[in-house]
Amino acid sequence: MAQYEAVIGLEVHVQLNTATKLFCRCRNHFGDPPNTNVCPVCLGLPGALPVVNQAAVAHAVKTGLLLNCTIAAFSKFDRKHYFYPDLPKAYQISQYDLPVCRAGWLEILLNEQPRRIGITRVHMEEDAGKLMHDEGGGGSVVDLNRTGTPLLEIVSEPELHSPDAAYAYLTTLKQLISYLGVSDCNMEEGSLRCDANVSVRPVGVTTLGTKVEIKNMNSFKGVHKALSYEIERQTKAVSAGQAIVQETRLFDTVQEKTVSMRSKEEAHDYRYFPDPDLAPMTFSAAQVEAVRATLPELPRARKERFAAQFALSDYDATLLTSERAMAEYFEATVQAGASGKAAANWIANNLLTALNAAHLTLAQCRITPAQLADMIALVESNAISSTNAKNDVFPVMFATGASPQAIVDEKGLRQVSDTTQIDAWVRAALEQNPAVMAALTSGKAKAAGTLVGAVMRLSQGKANPALVNARIAELTRAYLPPPPEPA
Numbered sequence: 001m002a003q004y005e006a007v008i009g010l011e012v013h014v015q016l017n018t019a020t021k022l023f024c025r026c027r028n029h030f031g032d033p034p035n036t037n038v039c040p041v042c043l044g045l046p047g048a049l050p051v052v053n054q055a056a057v058a059h060a061v062k063t064g065l066l067l068n069c070t071i072a073a074f075s076k077f078d079r080k081h082y083f084y085p086d087l088p089k090a091y092q093i094s095q096y097d098l099p100v101c102r103a104g105w106l107e108i109l110l111n112e113q114p115r116r117i118g119i120t121r122v123h124m125e126e127d128a129g130k131l132m133h134d135e136g137g138g139g140s141v142v143d144l145n146r147t148g149t150p151l152l153e154i155v156s157e158p159e160l161h162s163p164d165a166a167y168a169y170l171t172t173l174k175q176l177i178s179y180l181g182v183s184d185c186n187m188e189e190g191s192l193r194c195d196a197n198v199s200v201r202p203v204g205v206t207t208l209g210t211k212v213e214i215k216n217m218n219s220f221k222g223v224h225k226a227l228s229y230e231i232e233r234q235t236k237a238v239s240a241g242q243a244i245v246q247e248t249r250l251f252d253t254v255q256e257k258t259v260s261m262r263s264k265e266e267a268h269d270y271r272y273f274p275d276p277d278l279a280p281m282t283f284s285a286a287q288v289e290a291v292r293a294t295l296p297e298l299p300r301a302r303k304e305r306f307a308a309q310f311a312l313s314d315y316d317a318t319l320l321t322s323e324r325a326m327a328e329y330f331e332a333t334v335q336a337g338a339s340g341k342a343a344a345n346w347i348a349n350n351l352l353t354a355l356n357a358a359h360l361t362l363a364q365c366r367i368t369p370a371q372l373a374d375m376i377a378l379v380e381s382n383a384i385s386s387t388n389a390k391n392d393v394f395p396v397m398f399a400t401g402a403s404p405q406a407i408v409d410e411k412g413l414r415q416v417s418d419t420t421q422i423d424a425w426v427r428a429a430l431e432q433n434p435a436v437m438a439a440l441t442s443g444k445a446k447a448a449g450t451l452v453g454a455v456m457r458l459s460q461g462k463a464n465p466a467l468v469n470a471r472i473a474e475l476t477r478a479y480l481p482p483p484p485e486p487a
């Protein structure tokens, strides 16, 4: 039996997080009451004129540069016509033949090997409204808050050959776009959506098989499952000598399979033409270079710098740069005086665990980087023990946002490093333990170790453990028999 390979191309829609919509000044915000962020422009009322949002254009150019694209010197908006109840003016403003960005690539890691996936184009377009069915009354209702929201459509070349590769592409793309700060990439709120084109062909064949488009995948795991199902379905069909029907299929998230939605036989004619209400956009080389200069340090470069500058392990450097907010939190903690190693340990081992347990993001964290650095300084100056820091100080900081100094003072946790006080505890411990004294006088030096627990109890855990060990060694030496004379 012939071996088959899958050929996958992805179309990703990213909602830009500009303050206002793409062609009007309505608020661009998820979750407001229905039909409150609307105006004649985004309602598509006759005579209303769109004006392009320059912040959205800047986001598009930045994203194009992030994806190694060529930025068009000349780009325009086109009308894409279709009728649907969520699109009041019966055309969507999109870009047809002259998108802002084209011919780029995205590097992904597949089985730890870097691979470049071609980016065909990145174009700007407006979103449609949102239909809700059976919301009461038995009919459907429409919320037009989303109409006119700025979107980028990022189209990959058909260069992905497995569900794993598609998954790696999507996670890498999401990480980079989040770093750029142009979208929050929240799939649950619809600010990142993905459709896939998939076909199969015998290994060694270079022409493409008949492709099927899959829609309705609402998570990266869903994309993986839908592609796995669809590749298997097509491979079985082709192996059995059946033809693949060119069609659009929906992913059924409950049954985890794709189901036929509509045949592409009735391919749409969108009657694209340039939008006469919008002037074309031009970008000079100097403008593009000015935008390039504003690109942030990206995860891989930052990871390498962290590893070198702060002597972090590969694991810690990867973890701390996985999100821009975390990388910035870490650097702010170091700038506030903590060592890189200590900051990395506290963030990776304590802070992230606490955030996960509380279902909070770093943006919602009540501990500021400066407070974390202060707490690390208290541990390193022996003002508090690391056990007290972990168990008594950090959890209160996390819950209340109080400063570590205030918590230490309020709980009386300040570690005792005064040798006169520690010596008094050591003598008291010796008096309470005559058996230890007897063992020492008979030459068993190790018996002194059993005094540590007694001293810590006497000090209520506040004695500096390193000093306790040193003072016990010093004060018990007198009880030991003299060392034998050298022969």
Ligand SMILES: [Zn+2]
Pocket: 021, 024, 025, 026, 037, 038, 039, 040, 041, 042, 043, 148
């Ligand atoms: Zn509007």
